[in-house]
Amino acid sequence: MESPSLFRRVLRHPLTRLVLCVVATAVLSLLLYWLTSLIGLKRTGSGALGLWVMSVCNVISVVLAMWLVEWGIGRRTLAQLGLxxxxxxxxxxxxxxxxxxxxxxxxxxxxxxxxxxxxxxxxxxxxxxxxxxxxxxxxxxxxxxxxxxxxxxxxxxxxxxxxxxxxxxxxxxxxxxxxxxxxxxxxxxxxxxxxxxxxxxxxxxxxxxxxxxxxxxxxxxxxxxxxxxxxxxxxxxxxxxxxxxxxxxxxxxxxxxxxxxxxxxxxxxxxxxxxxxxxxxxxxxxxxxxxxxxxxxxxxxxxxxxxxxxx
Incomplete structure (x- = not known):
């Protein structure tokens, strides 16, 4: 069996995947905040609704980032990731x-x-x-x-x-x-x-x-x-x-x-x-x-x- 290349080994390393998940979460969060601002949801202010909208954006970002990184590198499903x-x-x-x-x-x-x-x-x-x-x-x-x-x-x-x-x-x-x-x-x-x-x-x-x-x-x-x-x-x-x-x-x-x-x-x-x-x-x-x-x-x-x- 052919051993994986150095690049594949580095990519599959838990630390690499951890960094990629953090970066992907940050990028997706900024994108979602921009979209909510674009469609007017940011005008809900700092009250309960605004806090909920921001929290939902965070949830979507972190779940999507985790799935994209782990599925893209190791074909792991959400069930395998604890969800x-x-x-x-x-x-x-x-x-x-x-x-x-x-x-x-x-x-x-x-x-x-x-x-x-x-x-x-x-x-x-x-x-x-x-x-x-x-x-x-x-x-x-x-x-x-x-x-x-x-x-x-x-x-x-x-x-x-x-x-x-x-x-x-x-x-x-x-x-x-x-x-x-x-x-x-x-x-x-x-x-x-x-x-x-x-x-x-x-x-x-x-x-x-x-x-x-x-x-x-x-x-x-x-x-x-x-x-x-x-x-x-x-x-x-x-x-x-x-x-x-x-x-x-x-x-x-x-x-x-x-x-x-x-x-x-x-x-x-x-x-x-x-x-x-x-x-x-x-x-x-x-x-x-x-x-x-x-x-x-x-x-x-x-x-x-x-x-x-x-x-």
Missing amino acids: GRHRALPELGWGLLLGTGLISAVVGIMALAGWYHLVDGPPESFQDESRDALAWLAIFTAVGIFEEVAFRGIAFRLLEEWLGSAAALVISSAFFGLVHAMNPHATWFATLAIALEAGVLLGAAYMLTRSLWFAIGVHIAWNWTQGALYGVAVSGTEVAALLESQVQGPEMWTGGAFGAEAGGVAVLLCTAAGVLLLLYAVRRGQWIPFMPRRRARREAAATLATGETSV
């Missing part, structure tokens, strides 16, 4: 349940400690509250899909293929935290908290199922339950909520203005949940050792040498 239709709804449902449960537990502990209180807010009709809740559900759905495809579907998956599970988890989690460092009210502890609790939890969720739907469900429920249901800031962003609330307590445990996810309660609880998922993934044989490509080449060479010797 298959088979078991999508059950995995999404379990993710939504886990995300809702984790944030509810965090808020519940804060309430028992006397740090989370329900307060009287401005009078709103049921129709207005429902409209706001659905609007934020649409936004958080798009944000969840975009970030999971970008950080788990592209970054984690390709880093894991290149460097193994441990390095992929550390690097993708660190980068996920650093990206949130640009959010309002972000601190160094908030950045570390996001990397630990969310990076590990969502990375482990992907490892366990090798599907993005479970991680997407966790991400959507995490944001929507925290913000649109309980009225706690989501990564520094205030959200119109069904429950008017007030958080008062030590910032180290409550997260302060950044939100509960930057507090010690969420860090301990959600990181523990991520570690449990990670251990379960390891038990199911989903852990990939360090430098798997080099290990595979050595094993192939050893097998070839053994075969030649026996002949």
Whole structure:
């Protein structure tokens, strides 16, 4: 069998595909932003509709970029990339349940400690509250899909293929935290908290199922339950909520203005949940050792040498 050329080997390398996915996402995003501006969608402003339009553009860009690069180089389908239709709804449902449960537990502990209180807010009709809740559900759905495809579907998956599970988890989690460092009210502890609790939890969720739907469900429920249901800031962003609330307590445990996810309660609880998922993934044989490509080449060479010797 003829070995692939140097160009093909470089092209197929996970790092090359990672760079191509990032570049393709950026180019497609700029193109879509230009198209939305051309047809007038940018005139929706900075409100919920404008944020949703921008988020949908990001989703289309990152999914299309990942598919174009991986199909063009390795003929990989969306199902092979973690976005298959088979078991999508059950995995999404379990993710939504886990995300809702984790944030509810965090808020519940804060309430028992006397740090989370329900307060009287401005009078709103049921129709207005429902409209706001659905609007934020649409936004958080798009944000969840975009970030999971970008950080788990592209970054984690390709880093894991290149460097193994441990390095992929550390690097993708660190980068996920650093990206949130640009959010309002972000601190160094908030950045570390996001990397630990969310990076590990969502990375482990992907490892366990090798599907993005479970991680997407966790991400959507995490944001929507925290913000649109309980009225706690989501990564520094205030959200119109069904429950008017007030958080008062030590910032180290409550997260302060950044939100509960930057507090010690969420860090301990959600990181523990991520570690449990990670251990379960390891038990199911989903852990990939360090430098798997080099290990595979050595094993192939050893097998070839053994075969030649026996002949």
